[in-house]
Amino acid sequence: MSRRTAVAVAFVLACGSAAADEGMWLPAQLPEIADSLRAAGYQGDPAELADLTRAPLNAVVRVGGGTGAFVSPEGLVLTNHHVALGVVQYNSGEGRDLIETGYVAADRHAELPANPDYRVLVTTGFENVTGRVLAEAQGRTGRDYYDAVDRASKALVAECEAQGDVRCSVETLFHGRDFYRVTQLELRDIRLVYAPPRGIGNYGDEIDNFMWPRHSGDFTLLRAYVGPDGRPADPSADNVPYAPPSHLRLARDGLAEGDFAMLAGYPGITYRHRTAAEFDEQVNWRLPAQVEVLDALIATIEAAGAGNADARTRYASQLASLKNGSKRFTGELEGLLRSDAVRERAEDERGMLAAADGTDLAAIRALQASIAAASAQRERDLLVGYLGSQTQLLRAALTLERLRMESARPDAERERGYQARDHGLIEGQLRQVQRRYAPEVETALLRTLLTRYQRLPDAQRLPELDAAFGRTPEALDAVLARLYGGTALGTEAERLARFEAARAGRGMEPDPLLDLAAALTPALQRLEDARKAREGEQLRLRPAYMHALVAWRRQQGRAVYPDANRTLRVSYGRVESLAPRDAVRYAPLTRVEGIVEKNTGKAPFDAPQPLLDAIAARRFGDYVEPAIGSVPVNFLTNLDTTGGNSGSPVLNARGELVGLNFDSNWESVSASWKFDPRYKRAIHVDMRYMRWLMDEVYPAPHLLRELGVPAAR
Amino acid sequence: MSRRTAVAVAFVLACGSAAADEGMWLPAQLPEIADSLRAAGYQGDPAELADLTRAPLNAVVRVGGGTGAFVSPEGLVLTNHHVALGVVQYNSGEGRDLIETGYVAADRHAELPANPDYRVLVTTGFENVTGRVLAEAQGRTGRDYYDAVDRASKALVAECEAQGDVRCSVETLFHGRDFYRVTQLELRDIRLVYAPPRGIGNYGDEIDNFMWPRHSGDFTLLRAYVGPDGRPADPSADNVPYAPPSHLRLARDGLAEGDFAMLAGYPGITYRHRTAAEFDEQVNWRLPAQVEVLDALIATIEAAGAGNADARTRYASQLASLKNGSKRFTGELEGLLRSDAVRERAEDERGMLAAADGTDLAAIRALQASIAAASAQRERDLLVGYLGSQTQLLRAALTLERLRMESARPDAERERGYQARDHGLIEGQLRQVQRRYAPEVETALLRTLLTRYQRLPDAQRLPELDAAFGRTPEALDAVLARLYGGTALGTEAERLARFEAARAGRGMEPDPLLDLAAALTPALQRLEDARKAREGEQLRLRPAYMHALVAWRRQQGRAVYPDANRTLRVSYGRVESLAPRDAVRYAPLTRVEGIVEKNTGKAPFDAPQPLLDAIAARRFGDYVEPAIGSVPVNFLTNLDTTGGNSGSPVLNARGELVGLNFDSNWESVSASWKFDPRYKRAIHVDMRYMRWLMDEVYPAPHLLRELGVPAAR
CATH class of the missing domain: 2.40.10 (Thrombin, subunit H)
Structure with a gap:
């Protein structure tokens, strides 16, 4: 594995401080916006921040689902208490509750093991592979474009991971314009060093979540270990602390109002470069529609759970998650309305299109047409999505049926999520069903979703769903009574027996819900195919949009950072x-x-x-x-x-x-x-x-x- | 009626600005704290504020349950939208919702009538009657003291109201030290002039209640009318606008941060001069105990209402009121803890007692003993109070039984609340029961209260309650089943038939709940007698406490205002x-x-x-x-x-x-x-x-x- 990878990123020049406080910048962009960075107060050399595989940015690592940083030459990692919570939980149990009490390892020997799947990932390579990814895709469209990109990406990942000890991925920047291969050293012996008690690390919990003023000590210290040879190793008493390529130094003093600050990490997904039409749809349809459906599902569970304590317990987690979703979507909607985001994006895009060149314009019109076409079935797509995500037994049946189909093929050709390495996860989910399912609640949820589906115009409905569920609420009630009265999948042993058959690609013992799943699957696969074709097409067309946008921002004197996609970014302010x-x-x-x-x-x-x-x-x-x-x-x-x-x-x-x-x-x-x-x-x-x-x-x-x-x- | 009443109030001198921002001052006190008032920024002559029957304070009137002020020479009264809401509601109905739309009277003819019982009260007399009130009480104690004060006060009120057109009352200041007779001109033709729409006048409603920042246009303009002779009159087309003795003038500009402000009005009840023991009891027992019982009642209604939509509807109002009570008590408790009120009051009282003279000290010790004695049964008194206030059918039975007893006496000798003039109110309450009662909820509430009662030590329990409800939860269940299975009072006609008998002092058709009420009433009357004896005793003893407190404050250079008691007060800041x-x-x-x-x-x-x-x-x-x-x-x-x-x-x-x-x-x-x-x-x-x-x-x-x-x- 090479510690150093040539990073050749040619983005756009930065001018002035127009967007000084906004931006999830790629490290390679920082030299280009050096003036802004210095004007904001940064005293170092922006050029030193340009390479994410060198100090100081190579001290910033991925931990769990979040970010962390090396803070000592002997592998101490600082991250959030909530990011390391699983590690603390893993060391708690009968008579010892480290979440509650916190933990201070008195010495190295007292450092406690993390759960076996916990990882610290050190980025060691960030390599432009646009040419190789798009080589085969050129000239193709839609689903073919998608498949070509997918094949090339998989090959690049496989080639990279062959060296061992690393996890690789191919990520696109600017929505299909650039592709990068990210190489990350995978440290897999992680230990718990210092965690504050829950009453400090999670002070305020859900009540204070998203709130300011805040008073949380949300930090934990871990330590990464490697084998005596310095290479990643499975947990072992023989392992030694990892010597990171660099680490961050704690300041002696702190900041006060107005002081310069910067931050590096792995932000997830943003949508800031979406088209005006997508902004409009998000605000004027998707967020309100999601809130409407989620609130209807919430009311359904609450009504079904009234006077049924057992059902309330089983659905407590799903209810909490639905409420959290509704609250977040509501907050997002409020925020976008408060910021007048739709109007601003539309005006901005009008200016951009007026300045765009003809080639870009043609592609952008095609992109807009693709987005508009997808919108024609958006109500259906939203409801069908919830059919799988908000049910337990129906989801189990759909998973089993799909597993049976995929398992008939060679493992490498199976859809992601249905390969041999996914069987453990699927089995776990099938066991989980028991704790989270009550037939009267699941049928009530389906009634809420499917009566909405029944009211959709003909053009949005799917023949298989109409045939399976009927066209009226009365017909639906009869179907649901028959399905949930007759299914054996409510019993764990029955599900697991069918799982054994399905993973072997064999036919399963018949069941009304499995019959339903078999009847619905062709329709669901058509939707999946359409989605992939659309994604391929948009992957092909969005680079023109980004090209026009970057040119338009250049006219405005502003640099453009790519939307976040879990790659390392730097922000300053x-x-x-x-x-x-x-x-x-x-x-x-x-x-x-x-x-x-x-x-x-x-x-x-x-x-x-x-x-x-x-x-x-x-x-x-x-x-x-x-x-x-x-x-x-x-x-x-x-x-x-x-x-x-x-x-x-x-x-x-x-x-x-x-x-x-x-x-x-x-x-x-x-x-x-x-x-x-x-x-x-x-x-x-x-x-x-x-x-x-x-x-x-x-x-x-x-x-x-x-x-x-x-x-x- | 005399417009001018000699006001001879000798309070304490004011020194400096120690308590410049605290105080609900009697107008007569203002000349004494003139230096503080001027230092705070007041530009007028404090002496002009001393007489609440002269301008400008005689422009400040009582309206509904709140305060208002004359703001024009032709009887315009400015008050809150929420204080005048009943007037707006009275003029709404089929096809006209003035609450929603607001109302602007285009001219005098368009001014709309208030509900007939709506009053504006102009204070015209404030007369020290301490000598007459206490003449007969001197040398008495306890219940005799209470009765003597009660008799003298009733006589003073009757004498005053004999002149007609006025409402009179006797109020004590400094908790039994001083007594004043308040005379108020009773204006009874009030009309609606200007009300903003609900979306302005009540913008934010319950959600913003108690909240800042606030954005409410909570105001309404009324006009008071009198007969052509200038005297209060029933509503009539011949009436003319009332010419108030004075009115407030609107400022041309407004205030900004730091500017002087003052306010006059009729604050309700405060407890600031209570003893350290009463502060301690309020924080360390009463508020937590009330919250505990209210929360238990809330949980009881919610559990009984789960899966019972009808019961939920019937108890929605009681539930809201319990939640509001719990929230307020919780807020009061939080505030007193935040302010460290118990410790501060205790230290303050220690200093006061160390400086007090022997006569005061003896009375203060007796007061403290009376307060402590009452505390011995506080758990019982709290629970028994809720038995009446949180039930519907039991309350109705207790009311009917008491009405029957009182109605056997001449009207003037009956307890307040059971006289002939109260019959309409009682009948209304008996009719209301229907909408707010479900037997399974009432029995659940009684179970919550009475199982707590059963756990009280012997010294707190009452033989009549033990006999009626049994000593164990099982016995209680059997009693409740028998009572609520057998009672006919759940039927409106049955209640009203018994009301007719009771108001005539006749025996009522037998009923298990009426038998219960008859069995409990002697115990409840003993509690009432004990309360009156205690109130009499404390009315006798608190003046010594106030005397010592005023002397102690004088040493500290601070003036003392009396606790609020619905008399006119002035605050500045x-x-x-x-x-x-x-x-x-x-x-x-x-x-x-x-x-x-x-x-x-x-x-x-x-x-x-x-x-x-x-x-x-x-x-x-x-x-x-x-x-x-x-x-x-x-x-x-x-x-x-x-x-x-x-x-x-x-x-x-x-x-x-x-x-x-x-x-x-x-x-x-x-x-x-x-x-x-x-x-x-x-x-x-x-x-x-x-x-x-x-x-x-x-x-x-x-x-x-x-x-x-x-x-x-």
Whole structure:
């Protein structure tokens, strides 16, 4: 494996500070926006940030579903408490609840193993493979284009992973314009070093989630181990701490309002470069439609669960998830309306199209036609999607039927999710059904979805679904009564017996729900085929849109960053207060006294007594921020983040570690589509709070020394 | 009736500004705290505020359950929308919903009648009657003291009301130290002149209740009419507008942060001069105990209502009221804990007792003993109180039995609430039962209360209750099954038939619940007798406590205002922002743009289109406050208010009308016990918002002219 990969990225020049606070920049773009970066206050050399495989950015790693960073030469990894929660949970059990109590490893021997599938991924390669990915796709369209890109990507991944110890992927930037192969060293012996108690690490829990002001110590320290040869290894007592290629240094002091801040991490997915039509559809149809259906499903579960405590228990998790979804979609909708995103995007696109050249224009018109065509069946696609995701027994039947079909082919040709390596996951899901299913609730959910489906115009309905479920609510009721009265899939042993047959590609013992699944599958496969064809076509056409957009932004003097896609990005800005509503202003730093204010003694506002005692006695040591007269807990910046940025290190103007990103404010839920500088904020743990806890409250002087900062004891 | 009553109030001298922002001062106290008032910014002569029967304070009147003020020489009264809501509702009905649309009377003929029992009360006398009230009580104790005060007060009221057209009452200040007879002219022809639509007057409704920032146009204009002879008269077309003895003048400009403000009104009840033991009991027992019982009752109704839609409907109102109670008690508890009220009061009282003289001390010890004695049965008294207030059928049975007993005596000797003039109210309540009762919920509520009762120690239980309900949950279940299986009181006709008998003092048709009521009544009457004896004793003893407290405050250089008791009070302070929690700061003025931010188009956030249009077009005329660059909607002061202050006029340093009080912030729910200057704020309608609405949005130029302010049209 090569530690160094030639990175040749030619993006667009940056001019001025037009979009200084917005942007999930690729490291390679930073030299181009060096003036803006320096004007914002960065004191280092932007060129040093250009290569994500060199220091300091190669200290920033993927951990769990989020981000982390090496913070010592001996493999200490700092990430969020909520990102490492599974590790803490894995070490809890009968008589030992480390989530509740927290954990401080007294020495290396006391460091506890992570769950076996937990990984730290160190990015070691980021290689432009656009030519190879598109070589075969050129001249093709639609599904053929999709398949060609898919084949080339799989080949690139297989070739890369053949070297061993690495996980590889091919990612597109600018929606089909550029393709990069990402190589990540896969460290698989990870151990728990320091976790605060739940009453600190998750103080406020769901109630404070998305909220500011915040008072959470959402951090945990892990350590990566490798074999004695320095290469990734399975967990073993013989392993030694990993020596990372670089690590971040903790700042001695912290930030106050207005100070420069930057952040690096692996943001998930954003939609900021979508077309005006897609913005319009998101705001004026998709979000309201999703909220409507989710709220109907919520009401269905609540009605079916009233007077049925057993059903309420079984559906508690699904209900919570539906409510969370409805709340998030509502927040996104509110935010996009507040920011007037549809109108602004439409005006912006009009300007872009007026300036675009003829070749781009032709492709853009084709792209717009493809998007419009997909919209013709959007109501149906939404409802059919929920048929699978919001049911238990029907989903099990559909999975079994698809597994049976795929298993008839050679493993490599099977659809992702149905290969041999996926069997464990499928079996686990089939076992889970038992705890989350009640027939009267599932039929009620299906009635909610399918009566809506029945009301769709003819052009959107599918013959197989009409035949299976009937055309009227009365017919549907009879079908559901027959299906759920007759199915044996409600019994775990019956499901697992059929799973054994299906994974072997054999026919399964008959069942009314499996008959239904067999009848529906051709229709569902047609939808899947159409989706892939559409994705292929849009992958082919969007580069023209991006080309026109980049040219248009150049005219405006603005650089363009690609939409986030889980690749390493850098954002910069400053510590900034928030005025979210008329007459409301939130200060950008919270104080430990705010913990006491919120403390009720009951979860999630039950701060541990040692913390309350230290605050009451003002045993603050050297950790006081003069501007607020206390130890800062969390702080707010205008940095550009989204899901996946959890655990991102926040650096000061000298590149030193001052904070740990862990959340955003409620007003910025819509930032996945539009960054509105008035409302978009990121929420971080102040490193002074972490250091104070480690020095004064749950002391770990040996770790502070390893982190290179003073310890009072 | 004399318009002028000699007011001889000798309170305590005021020194300096120690408590400049706290205080519900009697007008007569204002000359004594003149220095503080001037230091705070008042530009008028404090002596002019000393007599509440002269201008400007005689412009401040009681309206409905709140406060209002005359604002024109022709009887225009300004009060809150929520205080006048009944009047607007009275004029709505089939095809006309004035609550929804608002109302602007084009001229005097278009002014609409108020409901017949609606009154405006103008205070015309405030007379010290301490000597007469206590003449007969001297030398007595306990129940005899109570009865003597009660008899003397009734005689003073009867003598006063004999003159006609007035409503009189005797009120005690300083808890039994001073007694005043209040004489109020009773205006009974009140008409609706101007009300904004619900989407303005009640914008935000329950969601925004107690909240800041606020955006409510909570005002309404009424007009008082009198007979052609100038005396109060029943509604009649011959009546003429009342010429008030004085009226408030609207300011041309408004206030900004830091400006002086004062307010006059009729605050309800406060407990600030209660003893340390009473503070302790309130925080450490009563509020938590009330929350515990209310939450148990809430859970009981919710459990009984699950799967029973009919029961849910019947108990929706009781449930809402219980939740509101629990929320308020919780807020009060939080506030008192946040302010460390118990410790502060205890330290303060210790200092006071150390400085008190021997005579006072003896009485204070006796007072403390009386308070402690009452506490011995507090758990029982709380539960027994809820037995009556939280049931429907049991309450009806207790009422009927008591009515039967009282009706056997001459009307004048009957207990208040059971006299002939109360029969209409009782009948109405007996009819209401039907809509709010389900036997399975009432028995569940009784089970919740009575199983708690059964667990009380022997000393707290009552033989009659033990005999009636048994000593175990099993026995109780059997009793409840028999009672509610056998009672006929669930039928309206059966209740009303017994009402006819009871009001005539006759025996009623037998019923298991009436038998129960007859069995319980002797115990309940013993509790009532004990309460009156205790109240008499405390009325006798508290003046010594007040005497010691006033002397102690004098040592501290502070004046003492009496606890609020619905008499006219004045508070002064300034426009002030609020920092209720760590990192949160609320500005003291809201802007009309905030209405648009909150607007969802759905009640309670559905601002009317004409308002939204005027804001969008910034048709702001001369109503912009430069400090916020917009029309102010509501503003925040540190004025000292409580329930009953709704509709209080807010005046500037020159005594001109700048605001209309309508609410407090959530953090100040506990101010009935303790004024904490960090958190206590009052919320007012800015008169510029009212004038702008009347000028630009729902124009009433003729009314603006009557109010003496410019009108653009």
